[in-house]
Amino acid sequence: MKTGISKTILLAAALVFVGASAQAQGVLRIGMTATDIPLTHGSPDNGFEGFRFSGYTMYDALVNWDLSKADAPSVIKPGLALSWAVDPSDTTKWTFKIRPGVKFHDGSTFDAAAVVWNFDKLLNKEAPQFDPRQASLVGFRISSVASYKAIDAETLEIKTKAPDSFLPYQLSFILMASPAQFEAVGRDWAKFAAQPAGTGPFKLDKLVPHERAVLVPFKDYWDKTRVAKLDRLELLPMPEANTRTAALLSGQVDFIEAPPPDTIPRLKSSGMQITSNPYPHVWPYHLSRLPDSPWNDVRVRKAANLAVDREGIKQLLGGYAVPAAGHVLPGSTWFGKPTFEVKYDVAAAKKLMAEAGYGPSKRIKAKILISASGSGQMQPLPMNEFIQESLKEIGIDIEFEVVDFTTLTNRWRAGAKADQNAGITGLNYSYAIVDPFNALVRFIKSDLHAPNGVNWGFYSDPDMDALVAKAQNTFDAATQNEVLGQIHAKMVNDALFIWVVHDVAPRAMTAKVKGFVQPRNWFLDLTSVSVQ
Amino acid sequence: MLTYLIRRVLYAVPIALGVTLLVFTLLHLAPGDPVNAVAGPDAPAEVVEQLRRAYGFDRPLPMQYLLFLWRILGGDLGVSVATGRPVAGELAQAFSNTLVLALGAALVGFVAGVALGGVAGRHKGTAIDHLATVVSLIGVSVPHYWLGMVMVIVLAVEANLLPAMGMGSGGLELLRHAVLPVLTMAVIPTGIVARSVRAAVGETLEREFVQALRAKGLGRGAVLRHVVRNVSPTIVAVLGLQLGYLLGGSILIETVFSWPGTGFLLNEAIFKRDLPVLQGIILMLALFFVLLNLLVDVAQAALDPRMRRA
DSSP: OHHHHHHHHHHHHHHHHHHHHOOOTTEEEEEESSSSOOOOSSSOOSHHHHIIIIITTTOOBSEEEOOOOSSSBOOEEESSEEEEEEETTEEEEEEEEEOTTOBOTTSOBOOHHHHHHHHHHHHOTTSTTOOHHHHHHHGGGGTTEEEEEEEETTEEEEEESSOOTTHHHHHTTOBOOOHHHHHHTTSOHHHHHHSOOOSSSEEEEEEETTTEEEEEEOTTOSOGGGOOOOSEEEEEEOOSHHHHHHHHHTTSOSEEEOOOGGGHHHHHHTTOEEEOOOOSEEEEEEEOOSTTOGGGSHHHHHHHHHHOOHHHHHHHTTTOEEEOSSSSOTTOTTOOOOSSOOOOOHHHHHHHHHHTTOBTTBOEEEEEEEESSOTTOOSHHHHHHHHHHHHHHTTEEEEEEEEOHHHHHHHHHHOTTSGGGTTOOEEOOOEEOOSHIIIIIHHHOGGGOTTSSOOTTOOOOHHHHHHHHHHHTOOSHHHHHHHHHHHHHHHHHTTOEEEEEEEOOOEEEOTTEESOOOOBSSOOOGGGOEEO | OHHHHHHHHHHHHHHHHHHHHHHHHHHHHSSSOHHHHHSOTTOOHHHHHHHHHHHTTTSOHHHHHHHHHHHHHTTOOOBOTTTOOBHHHHHHHHHHHHHHHHHHHHHHHHHHHHHHHHHHHHTTTSHHHHHHHHHHHHHHHSOHHHHHHHHIIIIIIISOOSOSSSOTTSTHHHHHHHHHHHHHHHHHHHHHHHHHHHHHHHHHHTSHHHHHHHHTTOOHHHHHHHHHHHHHHHHHHHHHHHHHHHHTOOHHHHHHTTOOSHHHHHHHHHHHTOHHHHHHHHHHHHHHHHHHHHHHHHHHHHHOGGGGGO
């Protein structure tokens, strides 16, 4: 009798556990690093992780990213716009041909008027759909736009304040939400976020704030090559890296973002797939160029760049990094042909320091603002300590001020001149360098000093400004890339930053996840993924 | 008893008001601008200012405080700066999630703590007492987030018996998901309750009235009943305080287990400088303590008539 009871208990227990671990085919559960589900109304928060999971899954922009290749940098391609062209006689005037036959998730039709409506939500304060929060999250990306109008249902005209050849890139961040759905939920963005309607390959099925978002395929998606294969996509916020790893190892999720480098061998030994690929990210020291900054001598900046052992840092990161040779990735179309080679050469660094008048008796003291963690910051504390040791060797004594990531962001935005940054000669803030403006221009254009932009260090060089103007006025893609290459070469030759590494975005997933391509981008295309 | 009750309730009013002022002032004194934190990192100053006006953060602080007070009187805690969702709804959801952990941990902690402390107090100075003391000392001293991680590694990752994180999808699933965080959370109250009970029981057993009761020839059970009656006000006070802490949620435990309770929400709100959510949580927790203290005082007064005169 006793054995019978124990057997029943065992059986019941087994059933509970089996029931819990059995999963329907084709469900992908992702452990994200965000603390909450990124905003689902079409202007995601949580940086590019938000765009990755709450943005491009449920929405499209006029211009989309081609995320299908792992072996080449991602490029932009037609999304909800079929094509676009700039007027050769007036390069501030753009015409976009709108893709016909596209439906929103709520069944309403997408057309040029819907684009105007979406621009209004960010730029027109009088419009009922205007949302200051969304304007603050993405509106600045189209700050060069002066006016826009629908010529007919399939034609949109945009005028920029000045010629801006980067406009198509910027439009890739303006996601199209359904005007009809906004009306249906009573003109309330918070309600829209709970029942959103975009045009993307997935639509929201269920949202439990702080806990999970369940997305299902949108069967009427316009791009038949990108109809989602999964039955369901679940997004789970798991800010704690060890929790994500444990969740993957115990079978609660199938895919995690950013496993800590030291857990990767353990994950591999459990049969997990680890993917990684360089992507447009850079981990630098952004230097102050105010009159009292020690970084105003190009020899000192070059010496600092030569003193950093990037291979050592790569090793520290378990091999998951690419040593930087400049601001953009080596091999990028915008890399250009700099003459200064960013590498590890302590002897050359010491020689440059001596030429600049520094030596054992005259050392440089510099205070750098860093964070203990944060999006894109990788492993900031050990990495910064490593650099501190490297620079000490050539006579640069770095002192750190460690703040939390939000404070770092605020002080970055405030610019080097702000009172709160008094005494700070540089900061360690990693950058998404996806499009020309965000990769290069925003840091070097002299009219983008705080509060107008994030040229944090108040760098200013008329030659650089002329190059930037030339790039913004060049509408032929190949020529534009050439000019951007010249800009980058100048940045490297003038050693404007201390460049350290590029991240490679390690991800871990179970062997059951098939068809995943990790592009050289911040964003992912999850439509090709299945779980078998 | 009624006058006592009314007096205690009246005392709670200025305390609650003081709490609102303190919460508001401290949060506004703390570094970090809520608007800067939620705006996109590249948002230009003009857009940030526009957002500041939209949320009313451009008004003078005393005005903001009065508005805040006026709104909470009407039960409106405002909307989250980060998500646009009403704070009251966010709080209700998070609190109900924390309640699962807190009540579970309280139950485990109180039962284990009272048993451990009771046995130790009854057998003071013996090996059982030493053992119980060591166990309760470990309970109080061990960092519970570390213990949580160890339990996850052993029971979820290696043995694959229980889920490592999250809440599951309700019902039996919820119970399975709650086991590890509840056990982790129960460790501290177990230790604290055990120590308090041990001290109270040991001390009471040595008091003259117990000797008198024994001398009178009362049986073990009857003596125990008197001891329990004398010890209970202390225990109730400790339990109340512990329950308060548990209901506050644990940032560490809820983060380790990705449990979307008040601690998880608080952590998120701190990082996002989401002032309305922060104000809401802290205010609710503070008022909860005020209420809990009131209940404990009333319970103690009910248990011990001497206290009503205090």
